[in-house]
Each structure stands twice: as C-alpha cells, then as structure tokens.
Amino acid sequence: MKITMIGTGYVGLVSGACFADFGHDVVCVDKDAGKIAAIESGRMPIYEPGLDHLVGSNAAAGRLSFTTDLGEGVKGADAIFIAVGTPSRRGDGHADLSYVYAAAKEIAAAVDGPTVIVTKSTVPVGTGDEVERIVREARSDVEIAVVSNPEFLREGAAIGDFKRPDRVVVGTTGDQRAIDVMAQIYRPLNLNQAPVMFTGRRTAELIKYAANAFLATKITFINEMADLCEAVGAEVQDVARGIGLDNRIGSKFLHAGPGYGGSCFPKDTLALVKTGQDHDAPIRIVETVVQVNDLRKRAMGRKIVKALGGEARGKTVALLGLTFKPNTDDMRDAPSIAIVQALEDAGATIVAYDPEGMDVAAPLMPQVTMAKDAYEAAKGADALVLVTEWDAFRALDLKRLAASMNQPTLVDLRNIYPIQEAQNAGFTLSRVGGKGTEK
Structure with missing residues (x-):
C-alpha cells in the first residue's frame, strides 16, 4: 500500500x-x-x-x-x-x-x-x-x-x-x-x-479521549489517596498494590507522584471537558481531575519547601529529572515546570539534571543551572528531589550524594528508594503518600 x-x-x-x-x-x-x-x-x-x-x-x-x-x-x-x-x-x-x-x-x-x-x-x-x-x-x-x-x-x-x-x-x-x-x-x-476494532467514526474519535481521561483519572485518584495516606499514617504503595491486584481495577497508572503532564493527558482531558460542556453533557469527574492535577504540581513545590524546614530562601535545590516521564525529551506540561516556578517564588536556587531533556527544558526555566550528571547537581545542595523516574536514577550512590550535599535531604516524588536505604545513607527522607524518616 x-x-x-x-x-x-x-x-x-x-x-x-x-x-x-x-x-x-x-x-x-x-x-x-x-x-x-x-x-x-x-x-x-x-x-x-x-x-x-x-x-x-x-x-x-x-x-x-x-x-x-x-x-x-x-x-x-x-x-x-x-x-x-x-x-x-x-x-x-x-x-x-x-x-x-x-x-x-x-x-x-x-x-x-x-x-x-x-x-x-x-x-x-x-x-x-x-x-x-x-x-x-x-x-x-x-x-x-x-x-x-x-x-x-x-x-x-x-x-x-x-x-x-x-x-x-x-x-x-x-x-x-x-x-x-x-x-x-x-x-x-x-x-x-x-484486534482491529471497526466502529462508527464519531465513536472512534471519542474512544481516544475517553481512554486518556480514564487513565488521567486513575493517576489523580491515587495521588489524592497519597495525600490521605500521609495524613493518616498509611502507605500509598501498599494501598495501590492492594487495589491493583483486583482484576477489575488493575495495577497500571496507580503510582503516586507529582501529577501527570505531557502532550496528551493535559490537553485531551481539557478538550473532553469542553466537548461535554458544549453538548450539555458535562463530565464532572474529568473536570475535577483537571483541577486537582493542576493544583498538585504546585503543591509539590510546597512539599519541597516543607522538607527544607519551611524556608527555601537562600537554599539550593537539586532536581533529578525534568521531562514529564522517562525515555522522552518532552517538556510539555511537565510537573517540573510548576515545581521550579514554586521554588523560585520561594527564593530557592535550582540546579537540575535530566538525561535527555535539558536542551528542551533550558529555555523554559532560564534561571535553572543545568548539571552534567546527578552528582554534580547534588553537590552543595540543601535538598535533592527525584522528579522523573529515569532508570539512571534508580541505583544512585546515595552515600556519595549525601556526603556531597550541604544538607542531606531527599524528596522522593516517585518513591524510588526504600526508607531504610535512604536512612542508611544519611538522608532525611520525604516521600509521597507515606511516612518519611529521620536520618
């Protein structure tokens, strides 16, 4: 053909x-x-x-x-x-x-x-x-x-x-x-x-939006559950596993984090909301998903400030990962953008490293210093923040990182590192949807 x-x-x-x-x-x-x-x-x-x-x-x-x-x-x-x-x-x-x-x-x-x-x-x-x-x-x-x-x-x-x-x-x-x-x-x-599924043309157009909106809803649901877990002393990773083992729910897209971004979910959820409003069939759940996700990204900046003792002015924050997800250089609606803005508003100096996204990210965040690797980013920092779960960040030398920092505080927004491992390396840990740990 x-x-x-x-x-x-x-x-x-x-x-x-x-x-x-x-x-x-x-x-x-x-x-x-x-x-x-x-x-x-x-x-x-x-x-x-x-x-x-x-x-x-x-x-x-x-x-x-x-x-x-x-x-x-x-x-x-x-x-x-x-x-x-x-x-x-x-x-x-x-x-x-x-x-x-x-x-x-x-x-x-x-x-x-x-x-x-x-x-x-x-x-x-x-x-x-x-x-x-x-x-x-x-x-x-x-x-x-x-x-x-x-x-x-x-x-x-x-x-x-x-x-x-x-x-x-x-x-x-x-x-x-x-x-x-x-x-x-x-x-x-x-x-x-x-399976090649043949449908009506309008049905096919709606399937795409419905799929993305449903996945965005799962992400937002587990993120709100993460906030509740932090408030009551529960562990969101166990909650996610406990509900994900139910075949009716499934485990995918139940990983708590800083919110969804990228080229699809933000614009597609918003477009679906507008379509529903235009046809007098409002989709209230998706409307709420959009609002909650937008607020969450900024809230992650406040979470980092809290981990710094409530004051970020004059302190240095190192971000690991800038793209909205790993294995892409896409910065569209990435949570890192809102996080950087919140930290800059709080007076922090920011250093960052991303394996593929720094060239795209640099014009979007001109005040951020780009480092050559994770260890350079962490040197002299008061907090190290895991934003994007690149494979390169899954087995870092935590002791080396902690020793090079001014204040060994780890804010793990992807729950990559076990509490005991971070504790043994000397870090004070702040996690998403669970208890942190004192070093």
Missing part, C-alpha cells in the same frame, strides 16, 4: 516509520524544510528510543521518504494520514483544529484519485464530519472516504506500542472500500493477533 503521512511530529514520524517497517511505501510530508533535512540526515526532531534506527533503515531500503511538497507526496496514495498537532486553543481550552482543517484543504487541492483520508491526530467528536465536508466541497469529482484512526502511543515506548498494540481502532461511516483499505494497511499485525 502507498501511504502518505502529513506531519512529522511525534505521531506522524513514528507511525510513518512503523508502517514502512511493515513493508508499505510511505511518504512523510512536512512544511518545515529544516525538520525534513534534519530527519534525512539522521537527526530526529524528538527523542524516542530506536526511532533513529527505524527511520534510517527504512529510508535506506527505499520504503520511507520525506518531502515538503504535499502535492507530490499524495500522488497515488491509497491512504493519506493527517497527523498534525491539535494543541489546546488559547483562551478556551478547546482543541485547536486549524492544522487539521488546513491539511484537509491542501489534500483536497492535491489528491489525484480515489483515496482514504485518515485522521490520526487526536480530534474531538465530529471533526471527521468537517474534514469530509471540506474535501467534498472542494473535490466532488474524486472518490474519497474519511476515517478516524486514533493513536495510542506512549512516549518512550511508541515503537513497541505501534507494532504490538492492545487494539487498533478504525472509525468509518460504513464505506466498504475504506474498511478494506484500513484492514490491508494493518494486516501485518495479524501475526500478533492484535
């Missing part, structure tokens, strides 16, 4: 490379000539483990190519995927669909034969209807079908998620040709027995 991917951001580049690895002929289109040139030279615009090799090997095999010319890119395509950004619209929180609609107009002007147009971007209910209207009004002479095919990729594990998905959701209006084309595109997944 010949596939055109409009957009070489996170979703478009990973999806395009994986489709090419399945054996399809894929052309990725992006208006940013600098980005296209960088990709062709082997420099990826995002950090995703294994992506550089996947792109390079399929480009070398002739299955994957890149262009800035949309007209050339869509020629003869069996399917044209729209994988452009849908950020929160400034002012009201709705998903900004301007890039999606602009892509639809350009596709309509360039398409040269029967094709299936697929919205891969995360879009609110009804977006497919509008894409179809745009294209049909411009090109009534061409046979097209518009399909919704939401992505479910986790940053840091996107390639594995694409090739071994829990499910593939395809939303159509019942057009048999579109169903056949999408079935053929995903046929290589038959070996993994991944």
